[in-house]
Amino acid sequence: MLAVDGVSKRFGGLMAVDSATLALEPGGIIGLIGPNGAGKTTLFSMISGFIAPTDGRIRFEGTDITSEEPHRRAERGIGRTFQIVQPFAGLTVCENIAVGAYLRHAKRADATAKAREVARRVGLGPELDRPAGGLTVAGRKRLELARALATEPKLLLLDEVLAGLNPSEIRDIIPVIRGIRDEGVTILMIEHVMQAVMNLCERVYVLAQGRMIAEGPPAAVCADARVIEAYLGHGAAARLKAEGAAHG
Numbered sequence: 608m609l610a611v612d613g614v615s616k617r618f619g620g621l622m623a624v625d626s627a628t629l630a631l632e633p634g635g636i637i638g639l640i641g642p643n644g645a646g647k648t649t650l651f652s653m654i655s656g657f658i659a660p661t662d663g664r665i666r667f668e669g670t671d672i673t674s675e676e677p678h679r680r681a682e683r684g685i686g687r688t689f690q691i692v693q694p695f696a697g698l699t700v701c702e703n704i705a706v707g708a709y710l711r712h713a714k715r716a717d718a719t720a721k722a723r724e725v726a727r728r729v730g731l732g733p734e735l736d737r738p739a740g741g742l743t744v745a746g747r748k749r750l751e752l753a754r755a756l757a758t759e760p761k762l763l764l765l766d767e768v769l770a771g772l773n774p775s776e777i778r779d780i781i782p783v784i785r786g787i788r789d790e791g792v793t794i795l796m797i798e799h800v801m802q803a804v805m806n807l808c809e810r811v812y813v814l815a816q817g818r819m820i821a822e823g824p825p826a827a828v829c830a831d832a833r834v835i836e837a838y839l840g841h842g843a844a845a846r847l848k849a850e851g852a853a854h855g
């Protein structure tokens with residue numbers, strides 16, 4: 608479905624993403640993890656078309672989309688959420704979600720109907736007619752999810768939708784994400800909440816300093832010495848092993 612092939616992005620002297628490769632089959636929830644500043648959001652921006660790669664190709668459903676505009680990629684079925692959620696505070700929740708729905712529904716009544724349906728799917732039904740500015744952090748995260756879903760994506764890129772939520776809010780939103788997957792949407796998610804990654808993702812890619820350093824089932828990836836080193840620093844994997852042995 609999605610093939611990211613040797614994609615790089617240079618910001619001046621910094622290689623934010625360095626020849627990253629990733630391949631997604633349709634269906635499932637795939638994680639993209641890595642330490643702060645690893646290049647995850649930059650990679651998402653290249654997949655969704657907001658940043659042009661310095662090098663490499665991106666294909667979606669067999670078509671080379673490397674130089675397509677974000678709007679065209681959204682039409683093809685690539686939806687994304689943004690890490691920093693900025694709803695139109697003066698508009699209602701429904702109107703905010705309808706902004707996404709206009710991509711496929713030109714008529715206001717149709718876009719509104721789509722927005723209402725999506726709002727119910729993410730648990731925002733009761734808030735539909737309230738101003739988006741009054742939502743809690745958890746509510747804003749659901750709104751961001753709904754806005755992306757309203758574009759009716761085949762591939763949904765979730766950028767830290769769990770960040771800033773407390774454990775009970777995370778527990779509440781996890782079934783919503785699974786539900787989206789069950790409806791046939793392929794999900795690629797950037798996430799720092801490891802418990803959620805373990806719970807949700809079938810497979811995980813790990814970026815560190817712009818490079819893809821590991822890929823596989825979450826448990827195997829978290830036990831990978833290169834991944835431990837990337838998060839905890841040089842020599843950490845050996846130290847953990849030694850401590851483990853010392854504690855029997």
Ligand SMILES: Nc1ncnc2c1ncn2[C@@H]1O[C@H](COP(=O)(O)OP(=O)(O)OP(=O)(O)O)[C@@H](O)[C@H]1O
Nearest residue numbers: 618621622623641642643644645646647648649650
């Ligand atoms: N527009 C930009 N101009 C210059 N440097 C940038 C720009 N965007 C990102 N960077 C740098 O590129 C690197 C990768 O950033 P990016 O936001 O992609 O990382 P990330 O893995 O998403 O991090 P986090 O988990 O903290 O969100 C960082 O060093 C960042 O400072």
